Amino acid sequence: MNIVRNHVLISIDAGTLMSGARAVEDALVKEIVKQGLDKEVSVLETGSIGITGRGVILVVYPEGIYYADVTPDDVPELVEEHLLKGRPLTRLILTETPKRTIITKEKTGLLKEQPRIVLKNCGFIDPENIDEYIAAGGYEGIAKVLQTMTSEDVVAEIKSSGLLGRGGAGFPTGMKWDFAIKTPGDEKFVICNADEGEPGTFKDRLILEGDPHKLIEGMLIAGYAIHGTRGFVYIRGEYSLSIERIEKAILDARAYGLLGKNILESNFSFDIVVMKGAGAYVCGEETALIESLEGKRGHPRNKPPFPINAGLWGKPTLVNNVETLANISEIIRNGAEWYKGYGTEKCSGTKVFTILGHVATPGLVETEMGTTLKDIIFEYGGGIKNGKTFKGALVGGAAGAFLGPDMLNVKMDFVNLKEYSAALGSGAILVMNEDTDMVDMLKSVLHFFKHESCGHCVPCRLGTARLVELIDDIAASKAKKEDIDQLLEITRVMKDSSFCPLGQSVTLPVSSALKYFKNEFMSRVTS
Amino acid sequence: MSAKNHCNCARVDEEDLYPKLEEMIAQHKGKPTELIMALHKAQNLFGYLPKKAQELISERLNVPISTVCGVISFYSFFSTVPKGRHTVKVCLGTACYVRGGQQTLKKVEKELNTKVGSTTEDRRYSVDIVRCIGACGLAPAVLVDKDVYGRVKSTKLMDILGKYE
Numbered sequence: 001m002n003i004v005r006n007h008v009l010i011s012i013d014a015g016t017l018m019s020g021a022r023a024v025e026d027a028l029v030k031e032i033v034k035q036g037l038d039k040e041v042s043v044l045e046t047g048s049i050g051i052t053g054r055g056v057i058l059v060v061y062p063e064g065i066y067y068a069d070v071t072p073d074d075v076p077e078l079v080e081e082h083l084l085k086g087r088p089l090t091r092l093i094l095t096e097t098p099k100r101t102i103i104t105k106e107k108t109g110l111l112k113e114q115p116r117i118v119l120k121n122c123g124f125i126d127p128e129n130i131d132e133y134i135a136a137g138g139y140e141g142i143a144k145v146l147q148t149m150t151s152e153d154v155v156a157e158i159k160s161s162g163l164l165g166r167g168g169a170g171f172p173t174g175m176k177w178d179f180a181i182k183t184p185g186d187e188k189f190v191i192c193n194a195d196e197g198e199p200g201t202f203k204d205r206l207i208l209e210g211d212p213h214k215l216i217e218g219m220l221i222a223g224y225a226i227h228g229t230r231g232f233v234y235i236r237g238e239y240s241l242s243i244e245r246i247e248k249a250i251l252d253a254r255a256y257g258l259l260g261k262n263i264l265e266s267n268f269s270f271d272i273v274v275m276k277g278a279g280a281y282v283c284g285e286e287t288a289l290i291e292s293l294e295g296k297r298g299h300p301r302n303k304p305p306f307p308i309n310a311g312l313w314g315k316p317t318l319v320n321n322v323e324t325l326a327n328i329s330e331i332i333r334n335g336a337e338w339y340k341g342y343g344t345e346k347c348s349g350t351k352v353f354t355i356l357g358h359v360a361t362p363g364l365v366e367t368e369m370g371t372t373l374k375d376i377i378f379e380y381g382g383g384i385k386n387g388k389t390f391k392g393a394l395v396g397g398a399a400g401a402f403l404g405p406d407m408l409n410v411k412m413d414f415v416n417l418k419e420y421s422a423a424l425g426s427g428a429i430l431v432m433n434e435d436t437d438m439v440d441m442l443k444s445v446l447h448f449f450k451h452e453s454c455g456h457c458v459p460c461r462l463g464t465a466r467l468v469e470l471i472d473d474i475a476a477s478k479a480k481k482e483d484i485d486q487l488l489e490i491t492r493v494m495k496d497s498s499f500c501p502l503g504q505s506v507t508l509p510v511s512s513a514l515k516y517f518k519n520e521f522m523s524r525v526t527s
Numbered sequence: 528m529s530a531k532n533h534c535n536c537a538r539v540d541e542e543d544l545y546p547k548l549e550e551m552i553a554q555h556k557g558k559p560t561e562l563i564m565a566l567h568k569a570q571n572l573f574g575y576l577p578k579k580a581q582e583l584i585s586e587r588l589n590v591p592i593s594t595v596c597g598v599i600s601f602y603s604f605f606s607t608v609p610k611g612r613h614t615v616k617v618c619l620g621t622a623c624y625v626r627g628g629q630q631t632l633k634k635v636e637k638e639l640n641t642k643v644g645s646t647t648e649d650r651r652y653s654v655d656i657v658r659c660i661g662a663c664g665l666a667p668a669v670l671v672d673k674d675v676y677g678r679v680k681s682t683k684l685m686d687i688l689g690k691y692e
Contacts, residue, residue: 014662200620278602356664
């Protein structure tokens with residue numbers, strides 16, 4: 001076996017691929033061979049390391065130096081300087097993101113190191129290599145569960161960890177599992193909701209691309225806990241790379257006896273199937289997702305019965321989000337007490353946020369629950385781009401709420417945000433600077449809802465259409481003052497009478513936009 | 528199989544694909560719940576969902592044709608009209624909207640002389656919009672087939688599209 005002196009990690013994800021990561025990788029491998037370093041330097045593919053908008057990203061270990069915006073033309077210089085002569089190429093080093101997730105604390109003297117639970121392996125291991133996941137402690141959770149814990153023990157552990165579902169609603173995961181275990185049934189299913197469609201959210205994609213085995217392990221543990229027999233990953237059709245990687249991960253896990261009959265020689269059998277979605281936002285709602293899995297139009301179902309009682313093909317079904325499931329193996333391995341050490345009292349653990357819009361460094365950040373909005377934007381997101389001032393943020397995607405400047409000190413967790421009639425939702429934070437037209441922002445959100453309303457119930461179908469007419473008029477300065485009241489009135493009715501969360505949640509962006517930026521709307525209407 | 532129509536080359540090609548479709552959907556035979564998977568395969572094969580393919584799927588999977596149509600019309604991913612050889616999808620998610628996705632779309636429509644949901648006359652490109660594809664850090668984003676392009680400025684646009692024959 002060769003002793004490798006340097007490891008070069010290249011992030012291969014949808015974001016870097018579009019910036020030409022493959023060309024850089026090819027050039028890198030060729031140059032390393034050319035310089036005769038191929039026995040001393042290894043090039044490894046890895047998932048996203050959480051920086052977007054900075055082109056192709058490389059990390060060189062053991063130094064832990066991050067290079068951004070690397071092009072094939074930079075490669076000869078980089079190889080010669082850093083890998084041959086041992087002098088880091090300062091020109092390309094990523095410097096302006098000192099407090100971001102991935103930059104090693106030794107290098108930058110971090111004030112605050114970001115805890116990583118869900119994204120622990122993302123950007124450090126090769127997501128297409130099961131051995132690397134195992135070497136990083138992977139599948140220890142399921143082994144521990146199978147050898148030392150009963151199903152009830154597992155549910156109790158998750159319950160005591162205080163984990164709240166990360167899909168948006170923040171329902172206690174342990175409680176859901178408890179319902180599932182208590183529901184009788186010879187066949188039970190575990191569904192992973194990977195139909196990530198909330199605008200501005202791409203955390204699930206990066207987990208799937210960066211660490212697919214973590215999701216499989218989470219589903220296995222969930223399956224064992226609720227006596228499940230089969231698992232389904234319902235994933236957006238547009239996420240080609242995620243689909244490829246999770247499918248490969250399933251095949252590899254099966255080959256290792258981690259999926260299929262008698263897993264790790266126990267009595268537990270479980271297998272997972274991937275199902276591609278076909279482009280419908282409403283399918284992120286769990287009952288609509290189940291309908292879609294059954295091969296039908298993705299209309300939401302009546303609740304109750306909840307899926308936990310009668311879900312897929314009428315059988316008890318547990319539906320959990322990707323990020324929720326990605327927490328499971330770590331909780332099992334390290335214990336509920338350890339997990340509770342992160343986050344706030346009512347909301348434990350970490351949350352993966354996507355920061356985008358007018359910030360200096362858009363990207364992905366995993367931070368403790370209860371971190372303030374200000375810290376997320378200014379510490380992790382590098383502040384507002386081009387020295388502008390902060391005007392507001394849309395938190396939680398389209399079905400989320402606008403927050404104004406006086407909300408910068410709000411603690412970001414499920415429980416706390418609810419008190420301000422906002423929602424953490426999917427964890428998307430779209431930051432807007434002083435130049436942003438809020439009427440136009442709301443217009444884009446409402447157009448989105450109109451497009452995605454599935455048409456099943458009247459309040460949402462007609463409500464979204466009316467809202468779009470009104471906001472278009474307001475944006476074109478053709479509306480009256482009463483139209484603004486009408487806007488609120490319609491969303492109020494929709495909240496009370498819509499069939500599913502899609503229609504019910506429109507009230508959040510509308511009422512919050514009017515709460516913080518009413519002047520802007522008023523200046524567009526005639527009295 | 529039915530007689531081939533020799534007047535229209537495109538059609539002949541399409542007819543030739545049906546045995547392949549049969550083969551691809553064999554595993555879903557008699558399983559109505561796997562309709563969406565079968566439709567995905569058919570659309571991959573033909574580039575859209577011709578009526579005849581819908582009928583074949585309906586029959587093999589044992590799903591009424593009305594249900595098949597209902598499912599197709601519900602999901603934005605499926606199309607019943609022929610698509611171009613390449614699909615250009617402009618993201619109009621919130622982040623892309625803020626960074627000028629709308630202008631990008633207008634530019635695409637103008638340069639290709641076509642509208643959203645339509646195909647150019649030479650069947651080279653189809654133009655569509657897409658909801659957030661999670662490339663928000665690189666907004667505005669455009670998806671051509673399976674490739675994502677970020678920070679698409681109108682000047683860069685035609686260079687990108689030109690790469691797709």
